[in-house]
Amino acid sequence: MTIWTSPQAFRREIREGRFTQQTGGQCPGFTQGNVAILPADYAAEFLNFARLNPKSCPVIGVTQPGSTRVPELGDVDLMSDCSAYCVFRDGELVGEAANLRELWREDLVGFVIGCSLSFEEALSEAGVPLRHQEQGTMVPVYATQIPNQPSGRFGGTMVVSMRPMKAADAIRAIQITSRFPSVHGAPVHIGDPSLIGIRDLARPEYGGSAEVRAGELPVFWACGVTPQQAIRSARPPLAITHKTGHMVMTDIRNSHLAVI
Template sequence: MSSSTRFPNSLEAHAAASNLSATSSGLDVRLAARSGRLATHTSGLAAEYVQGNVAILPADLANDFLRFCQRNPKPCPLLAVSEPGDFRLPELGADLDLRSDVPRYRVWRHGELVDEPTDLREIWRGDLVSFVLGCSFSFEHALLADGLPLRHVQQGRNVAMYRTNVATRAAGPFHGPLVVSMRPLKAADAIRAVQITSRTPAVHGAPVHLGDPALIGIRDLARPDYGDAVDVAPGELPVFWACGVTPQAAIAAARPAFCITHAPGHMLVTDRLNRELDRA
């Protein structure tokens, strides 16, 4: 199965598939995923609500993964951790079921991607610990509210994501490259984006790189490792943020016998408000 995942290429197709929009609530999005009405990416949906990356691992790996997140807070900002076997996270939503409320999951066995289901109830286990990590889709609302254009949102696409040559700090078996998301911006807009996102470290914070992608090991912006490519127009800079898909690279390197993640771009949308994460 290819590491890149393709999605509808227009806002109209995206909205029509789920009857959701930027004004939907986090609960609206979760219920749509739970019922099977939403199986595509969540970029541009429920703009006021915090979105999260998901990693679900057996309890005997949970401490190592927790340390990996603590050592790499930029790509892995922890929002919540469950008790073993508990599919609820009341601090993120009163009506929240980790087995069904992500539009699409990825199931990994020994580091290999084996399935992309939309529901986990048949394979859920009592020893599974769930981690929810901050997502850049949350800070996009602040960028859009400030008038900064985001091309992938305009085009109804998933954000482009790339593996870099920047190593993460290992913990136990978990190690691998930093994964970044990219948004093209004019120089003045990029400066403003740095100012805005630096206030939200819980959802990756300020960019990790601006400009030449080759300096962080990215050879071709037109070929993202995850998500959808967008053009970088003349006069624009590619701006790179740490990405919550980084744990998937670490999980692939660790090769656990069994674990689950979200499919890139298919986030858990919570009941927390983005403005609660603003440090300023």
Template sequence: MPADGPPHGSPLGPPVLPDGVAVRRAAREGRLTGHTSSLAPGFVQGNLAILPADLAGDFLRFCQRNPKPCPVLGISEPGSPRIPELGLDLDLRTDLPRYRVWRDGALAEEPTDIAHVWRDDLVAFVLGCSFTFEHALIEEGIPMRHVAQGRNVAMYRTSIACAPAGPFAGPMVVSMRPFSPAHAIRAVQVTTRFPGVHGAPVHLGHPHLIGIADLARPDYGDAVEVAPDEIPLFWACGVTPQAVIAAAKPPFAITHAPGSMLVTDVRNSALAVL
């Protein structure tokens, strides 16, 4: 995925989007087509995976067996583009900045709405996203380089195998953020409080131990520098379903474009555990 820079739609920088309603409206109106990192601080963001109903049961089992990369926040009724508990006005066909449409496991298009491919048999899954715990890190005064630079977070396929379910199997995708040792310790402590949005890191340091050959070449998102005195921390990532769907090669599926999340009306604090 190419670098997005600041969310599209404003030549002077990111638009002011203080909550989920504002982000969804901007996406629906075509004013936001880039990533959602740092937008609507304090509101839960989610990854999206949409599959035909005959595959939904297998995918749900996959999520249940792999809760770190695939924590389920909401599931739609078949054919419905709405999940009211995540937002009363929410429309999954239009309210993400960008989508990915998959056919037989291959990426077919990256539209900014999916009304033209919506079907009555589709079931949508909204999965927890690390952008939620990023707000908690920012509140703790822990800097994140990709946020400061207006970039999407770096994401990598790993050698960590997910537990299979039906046709769904494949590698875990992780997101990476570099920190000083002191900030790395605090980041682990903070994110452990958010198991519904990936929780604590799955790995830290030594990326080659989880199959990452070059941090400068992420599979998704944008590369960020890792300084010699910093430790890269790796969290399970909700882009994992994209790798799994590509491997399973279902006839039809839809996901979010990496970094372009569904922003809900749920508060981050609702997902925190003491």
């Protein structure tokens, strides 16, 4: 698979339908984002939901009502710049779409939410092994029983991603990811998955799988799939998200998201 290095050229490939795969590993050094698109009369409630749940929903860009563009992130067009979308009606997933040209409405507002792919780059640079990368799969993602802070019609429970690590690597990962609050920040749980409502690590709801080996701990981070759970609770007549793993590429460098 070709690895693109220019976000602008990569988005053009997606817009023109030539790239339809998952976006992990593309444009190294640049920030990818989760996407949630909602009717304007749900937008304020969702923005407040994100404010109340910053670990899961760190918003890095918002469109004006009816606009598909997110200029603070580059020449980003949410109508076409994800390589696959999920479509929800009344809170239920009803299908997928390659682009939103037939679905876009003038009352829609788009949100771009930070993604853990950004802090994974920092972990790799620090020598922290990432099992799913070693295995060439997506990071495993699980629904939990950790309640979100509700905002109006939005509620539901947190979704998390998991990376197995030795204790020393987990400590280093906490130190590193704490510097990236706009892409989920530090872990929300380490150790026994049953304490957060996960019954079987071998059966993630989304993504791939990653074996937890002897001497390792499962380390859990809040995940940008959480808005999909909130959409299920709010039941808007129409909502659109990225398909898991099919992110929107921005012109923002991961290094610019770190705080001292």
